[in-house]
Amino acid sequence: MTPEDSLGAGDPGALATDGHAAGDGERPTGVLPVASMDDPHLQDAARYPRRVEGIVALFFVLGILGVCAFGAAYVENADTQVLAASLAVGLFCLGFGLTAWGKYLMPQGPFVEARHPLASSKRDREAMAAALVERTGVVVKRRKMLGGLLATGMGIFGIVAVFPLLRSLGPKPGSSLFRTNWKKGSLLVDATGKPVHRTDMQVGGLLTVFPKGTETTATKEAVDQTVLVRVQSTPLVTMKGRTDWAPDGYVAYSKVCTHLGCPVGLYEQELELLVCPCHQSMFNVRDGAFPQFGPAPRPLPQLPIYFDGTGYLRARAGYDQPVGPGFWERTTQGNGKASAT
Amino acid sequence: MAMTQRRPRTRREAQRAQGPFGRVQRLVDELDDRVGIAKGGRVFLDKIFPDHWSFMLGEIALYSFVVLLATGVFLTLYYVPSATIVVYHGVYKPLDGQKMSEAYRSSITLSFSVRAGLLMRQMHHWAADIFIGSIVVHMARIFFTGAFRKPRELNWTIGIALLSLAILNGFLGYSLPDDLISGTGIRIAYSILLSIPFVGSYLGSFLFGGAYPGTVILERFYIIHVLILPLVIMGLIGAHLGLLVRQKHTQFPGRGRTEDNVVGSPMYPTFMAKTTGFLLMVTGITGALGGWAQINPIWQFGPYQPPKISYAVQPDWYMGFLDGALRIMPSWEWTAWGHTIPWEVVLPALVFPGLVFTLCGAWPGLERKFTKDYALHNLLDRPRDRPKRTAAGAAMLSLLFTVFAASSTDVLASYFNVSLNSVLWFFRIAVILVPIVTGLITWRICIELQHLPGAVQRKRAMVVSRTADGEYVAVQAAPRPGDVHVELAPEPVPVRIDLEPEPAATVVTPEPGIRRVSR
Structure with missing residues (x-):
């Protein structure tokens, strides 16, 4: 095949992929025709290859300057923007030049390659199936006991191997999802360890509190985090059966959202709603933190609190239900609905 | 292929024995002796993209x-x-x-x-x-x-x-x-x-x-x-x-x-x-x-x-x-017999992506089953020629995009100064309506495009010229090669497939429009 074959010709030329097309006597050749006048996009490049060469060279020079500038910028410890600009200009220009070289100055064809069928002959297929079936028959049919024993052994290993792989990863959940570190008499302290006095907060104020005396690790904070809101200045009853739970309008709820466990960190003061920023569940602090909106399925558990002799807030008891999102072993809907009636 | 001829005596003789491609030939020979790369390598270099x-x-x-x-x-x-x-x-x-x-x-x-x-x-x-x-x-x-x-x-x-x-x-x-x-x-x-x-x-x-x-x-x-x-x-x-x-x-x-x-x-x-x-x-x-x-x-x-x-x-x-x-999932937690299933998490976070990925993975099989098209395909379809598939794809993408947009309910509510509740309900309805409407519209557009005159032809340029009298005339420019692609016409979905025995692998002269698969 010569370049003229594909220049301006309508049909794509066949590419010699092996000795057949080149002829047995001739020396094999790897030369391909370069340009195609056929494609309107390539006509200019085919007519004036020197122009394209110039443009490619220009981009290569810009690319060289860019990567040199990147090196210099690195040595000079320049700003991230300078590093990025030099790197981007360098690599993009080299890449653009190379792509243009490939597109306009290299053999473009169109060339044709035949698809060699993937499928084997019917005979080959049958031979493979026969080998599988007949040889498996030797194992399965004639030596049933041996096969069975081997399968049993491998199967048992497969099962017992899963145990150390999974089981070594961590302890069983046990009662960890049911417990927090709040208990009767726990002193409420803020993130710095300071206890909360009855005069500390204004109406509308909000504070995240933890039980004092437990060392502060992320794992403990994650379950113990409790949000303390002062809703009013007189005692508040959020629902029936919670008469002494919110003295002087101080009310404490678990800060772990019952939807997916994000901290319920926003407080809409006017509407008295605790809002979870993750998926916008809203809990009314006055009515036992029942979800008013959003995907949360349960109210936030309420922590019963009281003032001790010196006027500091303490927990009357721990939470009466697991805090946070739902899980399979969780037994009840929560105390909210049960005691509300 | 092992080299069996006698060892060359001089350097020049050795070079001549290497043939016209010098050291590259030697490298190819050495590699080919050991791993046999020449034939496959040539085919690979010629691979057509x-x-x-x-x-x-x-x-x-x-x-x-x-x-x-x-x-x-x-x-x-x-x-x-x-x-x-x-x-x-x-x-x-x-x-x-x-x-x-x-x-x-x-x-x-x-x-x-x-x-x-x-x-x-x-x-x-x-x-x-x-x-x-x-x-x-x-x-x-x-x-x-x-x-x-x-x-x-x-x-x-x-x-x-x-x-x-x-x-x-x-x-x-x-x-x-x-x-x-x-x-x-x-x-x-x-x-x-x-x-x-x-x-x-x-x-x-x-x-x-x-x-x-x-x-x-x-x-x-x-x-x-x-x-x-x-x-x-x-x-x-x-x-x-x-x-x-x-x-x-x-x-x-x-x-x-x-x-x-x-x-x-x-x-x-x-x-x-x-x-x-x-x-x-x-x-x-x-x-x-x-x-x-x-x-x-x-x-x-x-x-x-x-x-x-x-x-x-x-x-x-x-x-x-x-x-x-x-x-946008409503809070549908179930509690019964001492156990809890938080459907408001299980459905959107596990079942929904599971269904989407399973449906995508099963699509080729489903399409094969419903169109009864078991043929080998190497030529691509134009989306308009397969309205149902295109509509299904558009519906799926629009569903995913709507759900994606719903991840900014709070930002949208704040930006447009509307209540979060309205935004939430908008998305709860949109997530059902948008895919259906998108699918139907896409299907309709595909059908319309199929019947567009000159749909498979490249647009020809119009040359506007002014006559001596000052009159403007628009004339179609001369056609360029490839303007009319008759092969772009859609292929009918075959009813019955008989695979003919394949001939030995050779370079086949292309015959436009002829397929080895008969029906």
């Missing part, structure tokens, strides 16, 4: 993965996957004296104190977003043009596995810096694990090594993110490309293109030059984004502490469809 812009989408994915590997190796040299609490005393003054995990401190240090560290970190993050984005667009191209049809169903399935692994590894990756947003993401992932019936609490406890958050999760995410998943992804990419070479490319119908050939430019040098240039350009653009478009500014979020959270918490874009689904 059909040209179409949409075939570059997969290349973007591949090259952003290369960028991910290169920048990721850099990051592993400085990142410390440890939850140990330390106090920061570094160059970034607003965080001075704050308690934080070693993971967060090392992420801040590599951003501010390691040369080119911030560039590498932001390039890595951008490359991850581009990687997953280009996979999605690439798959859309494959879907709408029917490139997944027999014999390429397996490669489509590998692609779906790659997409899901890429999303998973993206999530693990942006969880590593242990900033306030990523920590919240891990908390949500833990709660989703917990929601799985029967085994949720066990999975959570095993993965986190005890109660949330524990101290080992970053180490575990780290080894999965930098070793296990990259290995799996690399293996699957290898299989993906291996299958592509074995099955050869699909191509759009056109002059000289048949089911039995591939028309395009050869691997060496043309395609190699173009694609290497493209790799450099993708890297360059990622570099520009990494330095000029700030992404994930972890120093602004602060270190993760379980009781803290910021406003407008959103994951990276590819997790948005899950977040949106969680937001």
Whole structure:
């Protein structure tokens, strides 16, 4: 095949992929025709290859300057923007030049390659199936006991191997999802360890509190985090059966959202709603933190609190239900609905 | 082939024996003696790549993965996957004296104190977003043009596995810096694990090594993110490309293109030059984004502490469809017989993505079954010629986009100054209506386009000329080669397929329009 074959010709030329097309006597050749006048996009490049060469060279020079500038910028410890600009200009220009070289100055064809069928002959297929079936028959049919024993052994290993792989990863959940570190008499302290006095907060104020005396690790904070809101200045009853739970309008709820466990960190003061920023569940602090909106399925558990002799807030008891999102072993809907009636 | 002739005596004789191609010939000979590369190598150099812009989408994915590997190796040299609490005393003054995990401190240090560290970190993050984005667009191209049809169903399935692994590894990756947003993401992932019936609490406890958050999760995410998943992804990419070479490319119908050939430019040098240039350009653009478009500014979020959270918490874009689904789901928790199933988590976070991916994976089989088209296909469809498939794809994409948009309910409510409740209900209705309407409209547009006159012809230029009298006349310009593509007419779906016995593999002269498959 010569370049003229594909220049301006309508049909794509066949590419010699092996000795057949080149002829047995001739020396094999790897030369391909370069340009195609056929494609309107390539006509200019085919007519004036020197122009394209110039443009490619220009981009290569810009690319060289860019990567040199990147090196210099690195040595000079320049700003991230300078590093990025030099790197981007360098690599993009080299890449653009190379792509243009490939597109306009290299053999473009169109060339044709035949698809060699993937499928084997019917005979080959049958031979493979026969080998599988007949040889498996030797194992399965004639030596049933041996096969069975081997399968049993491998199967048992497969099962017992899963145990150390999974089981070594961590302890069983046990009662960890049911417990927090709040208990009767726990002193409420803020993130710095300071206890909360009855005069500390204004109406509308909000504070995240933890039980004092437990060392502060992320794992403990994650379950113990409790949000303390002062809703009013007189005692508040959020629902029936919670008469002494919110003295002087101080009310404490678990800060772990019952939807997916994000901290319920926003407080809409006017509407008295605790809002979870993750998926916008809203809990009314006055009515036992029942979800008013959003995907949360349960109210936030309420922590019963009281003032001790010196006027500091303490927990009357721990939470009466697991805090946070739902899980399979969780037994009840929560105390909210049960005691509300 | 072993060389059996006598040893050459002089150097010149040796050179002459090497033939006209000198040292290269010798290298080829030596290699061919040992591993037999010449025949296959020549075929490989001649491998034909059909040209179409949409075939570059997969290349973007591949090259952003290369960028991910290169920048990721850099990051592993400085990142410390440890939850140990330390106090920061570094160059970034607003965080001075704050308690934080070693993971967060090392992420801040590599951003501010390691040369080119911030560039590498932001390039890595951008490359991850581009990687997953280009996979999605690439798959859309494959879907709408029917490139997944027999014999390429397996490669489509590998692609779906790659997409899901890429999303998973993206999530693990942006969880590593242990900033306030990523920590919240891990908390949500833990709660989703917990929601799985029967085994949720066990999975959570095993993965986190005890109660949330524990101290080992970053180490575990780290080894999965930098070793296990990259290995799996690399293996699957290898299989993906291996299958592509074995099955050869699909191509759009056109002059000289048949089911039995591939028309395009050869691997060496043309395609190699173009694609290497493209790799450099993708890297360059990622570099520009990494330095000029700030992404994930972890120093602004602060270190993760379980009781803290910021406003407008959103994951990276590819997790948005899950977040949106969680937001618009009504609270349907079931409690009975001493057990709880939090459907408001299980359905949107587990069942929904499971269904989407299963449906995508099963599509080639479903389509085969319903169209009874069991033929081998190497020529691509125009989307308009397969209205039902195109409508289904558009409906799926619009569903995912609506759910994705629902992950910004709070931001939309605040921006448009409407109630969050209205935005929520808007999305709850839209998520059902939008896919149906989009599907129907797409189907209709496809049908209309099919009946458009001159639909398969290239538009001809109009030449406007002025006559001596001052009158303007528009005349169609002379036709150019390739203006009329008769082969672009759609192929009917065959009713019955008989595979004829294949002739021995030879170079076949292309006969336009003739297919080996008869019906």
